[in-house]
Amino acid sequence: MTDRRREEVLIRIEHAGGLTAGVSNDVHVGTGVAEADVYGVATFYSLLKHPNEVRVCQGLSCHLAGSGEKIDALSAADTPFLAAACLGRCDEAPASWDPRGKNSLPDVHLTAASDDLSINLAGVDSLSYTGLTAARDNGADWVIDELEVSGVTGRGGAGFPAHIKWRGVANQSVTERYVVLNADEGEPGTFKDREVILKRPHLVVEGLAIAAHTLEAHDIYCYVRGEFGAVRDALKAAVEEATAAGLLDDDVAWHFVDGHGAYICGEETALLESLEGRRGMPRMKPPFPVEAGFRGAPTLIQNVETIATIPAILARGGTWFRKLGRTEPGTKLYCVSGHVPRPGVYEAPMGISMAELLDMAGGVTGTLKAFSPGGASSGFLPASMINVALDFGSLQKVGSMLGSAGGVVLNATVDMVEAALVQAVFFEDESCGQCAPCRIGTQLVRQALERFRRGDADALEHIDDIAWGMQEGSICGLGQAAALPLLSAMKYFPDEFQSRVSS
Template sequence: MADIASWNEAQAHSIIAGHAGREGAALPILHDLQAAFGCVPLDAEPLIATALNLSRAEVHGIVTFYHDFRRKPPGRHVVRVCRAEACQSVGGDQVAAAVRKALSIDWHETTPDGSITLEPVFCLGLCATGPSALLDGQPLGRLTPASMTAALNQADAPLATVATNAGVTPGTGPGAPPRIYVPRDAAALALGADAVAEALAPHASIVRTGSRGLFWLEPMIEVETAEGRIAYGPVQASDIPTLLAGGLLSAQATHKRLGRPEDIPFLARQTRLTFARCGIVDPLSLDDYRAHGGLQGLAKARAIGPVATVETVLASGLRGRGGAGFPTGIKWKTTAEAKGERKYIVCNADEGDSGTYADRMLLEGDPFSLIEGMAIAALAIGASKGYVYTRSEYPHAIATFNQALEIARNAGILGADFDIEQRVGAGAYVCGEETSLLESLEGRRGQVRAKPPLPAHKGLFGCPTVINNLVTLASVPVILKDGAEAYQTIGMGRSRGTMPIQLAGNIRHGGLFEAGFGITLGELVNDVGGGTRSGLPVRAVQVGGPLGAYFPPALFDTPFDYEAFAARDGLIGHGGIVVFDDTVNLAHQARFAMEFCAAESCGKCTPCRIGSVRGMETVDKIIAGQQVEDNLGLLRDLCHTMKFGSLCALGGFIPYPVLSALDHFPEDFQRPQGYTRPGHAPQGQTPRGLAAE
């Protein structure tokens, strides 16, 4: 970690003063204070209160609401271990238990020598390469108890200097070194991409890209040839001498050779629109972005004007890709027609669902697509300011987007009357709910607002506001560029265009698969995904994150479509699919759903705040064999109370995984505690097919 200073009131005053005049400055101030002092010292609260004209109680409430803010400095190193469902499905619980045992501490504690602080986290966006963790902000993937322990033992080792292409234009012409593309996507970094880039740097011109989304092949490098790029993967630094000796620089090496990326079946059967540039372009090169169709949508919007731009988005049939599926054009039209002193565009990049990583991929691999989409939206509704609310668990995405934003601003892409600011969340899952996000942006606890009024009429700082998911906004440029009709021809029913479906958890071919709506769940899991990573039969898949239902193979004929999933008491959410093999115990997963809700509830409404705790207690009694039938009935009643009585989707949808587990896997609620099917790993241990990884 960076050096941490002792408490210094003058320094704190200086940090706070640096945010003078900033709208909703509370979270930026708290982040900067914690960066300086390792925590938010209690002594800082009255200083913040005075600067922001808040009471000390209000400031204390903000600090204690968000999981990220500490009350005392951490150890020299901070390890954050993912506890979410995708990592659980491949032995994440075993990794977590091994870390706690090796360090002899529990969550939120620091080793006696002050070396390591251990923290849990509910998703790092590394869901196709789990189990995962962050060590001092650096991603680690495909962890085992042994590899996690080894990483902790090496925590004090100096980091290598990594070759990047920041500010470098790769050479061209006969005398130039060959060009090799190495991903800088966090999932690739978690598997050793930086070490690969460093090993290749003396021999080639290295271009760092995002990922194409074939995460089982990461790190996947691509060698530029006259016939196109040739891919190799998965490549480790230790493979480089063999590859170089075999002719890698001319793409003649056969070791780990995959051929042309576009010919790999996983990519070949996709319809890449929103993610067409990911893994191909340097994410910080505007020239690359333009060369691959970028900024054409913005030019079209400026040519046809705001009204026609809104009508184009309406005609395309684009619906919100964050889960609710609300028609984007209607939201834009309502906000454009609303009266207000100012108008805002807010991008919800607080992607917190286990099994999802599309937002992270775009922020790290094609950030200009979001910037272009927000500029189009601003033109359409007359907004002067945009905010991107990004989750703190994505440090690499945050850094990349900030760099891209500065490049776009300096190049005049945003125009004279519009600007964008990135705001970083602080570990509260509920801030993915749009009104909770607005509260957070305004510098308050992320508690849900009752609706109406809708944000389109009275949103951020009381002004008309469009809140769109990142993928929604990044889809807009291609709609403007190619036309609404071209987008409308893809998909089924009311679900038009493409969806970035994220295959995660215990799946052989984990990655991002962009396709038109209508492909079935079975095709995605078995044909595209190749079944389980462990080699055991698929028993359940959870679609839509921690609020999504568990689907058994009997329902794998369900087409990927908003209405089709709703008809089967499910939701597609952000498009994440987490696969579990037949070692999973769905009673334990139902219990985890209630635990997650209890940890992440904003606390405003009783059904969510109290219901989640009572739900945990009830499932515990069922698992323990106490009055099972009575408690099963009680659990169903509780779920219905939460579903229809909660203010927002967190409390309202958390019954989906619980009820689906009860409906489709009732046998798991009738087993004695600790029961394990013969020949299978006990709950919380690595499935036997993964033990050798």
């Protein structure tokens, strides 16, 4: 079990306005955590280390929309800013964010409302909570059995069967249990979880309430990306509304925790480290969170989209959900941004193709050259693969991954060497630095690309060996996937690399 005073460290720094003069000592006095430790934790998180600076996104979608020119203009005008990793606003590229402002979010293009969608973002959010009623009426075994029948898998990136996680927690003998919502959405090209909470917050609240009731957990922690203040507020308001309506269990406490600007905290064990007041560094597994998670107790951690599917599964049946998919069970929220007229979040049967998604997004602005099907971690695929099914299994077979389904579309004007470099910079910046293969490997990938771009024809000679070391030796998925954008660009667009060598 953990020292709970430690959990106050990040909260106290945040409430103090970030890592300003004297804060480390004040937090040390208030918590008993060594001042050097407090400082080390605070400097890990961008929003605590630089609490007031305007951020300008340099993610791939924003890069395609001209964020480089925006950054150059701000630099020329001596305007203070930080070039930041993906801000989760790919639909309004090139995006920026002011921590001191209100930062209203744009209206997003969505799939039209339909009863054949499990989340139905364009539908009416309501207080029906029929899924929670079904869970109470039928018991824990029935709930988990329905999840198994449904075939629902984690929608955050890993695609792990949800029922195995739920049953794993339920089978533990320890009575202290926790439910944690992972709303720290940070994969470049991804903004679906943001929209789920803004458009259908009661689905998320109901799903979490079902999880807590089923697993006999008395605490629900909602870890929300720090840049998403409006999202956190929408979720809190929904909890208050459901509580006032008498819909939630009286013996369950709801806690809301802001993330602090670290992409790696989207990894479930790094998120737990952050909740416990430490640097967000992934844990070695096993043990898995279902055995020893938050405070060392059994913990269910689920992504926003995953938890939002639970009410419909229980209200309409696992078989109903399973049949919604084409190649794999259920519907899926697909993000589309980049060179498209209608960037948005489109819910569609699992296994839809990029060709069909592009029809929903208004086609391609220009001529399609490549696309990233699941965020930075999925690398690039060429236009010739536009009809590949966008599901976990099909994309794995072609050396990619569905990930968070953050699709980014690239037209023929894009230099794939530059696109690979954008992703390499992202991974180097967001590596937590814990394990050497990732810490050093991401740096080597970025440096090799920059040398190659400057005319060193041999710069990429050993990139396969570097990538192998990262894939085999990294603790978490960040390091394992960080070389994929470069490897895939070299595989599918060799002429662009060869032309630079020739010139």
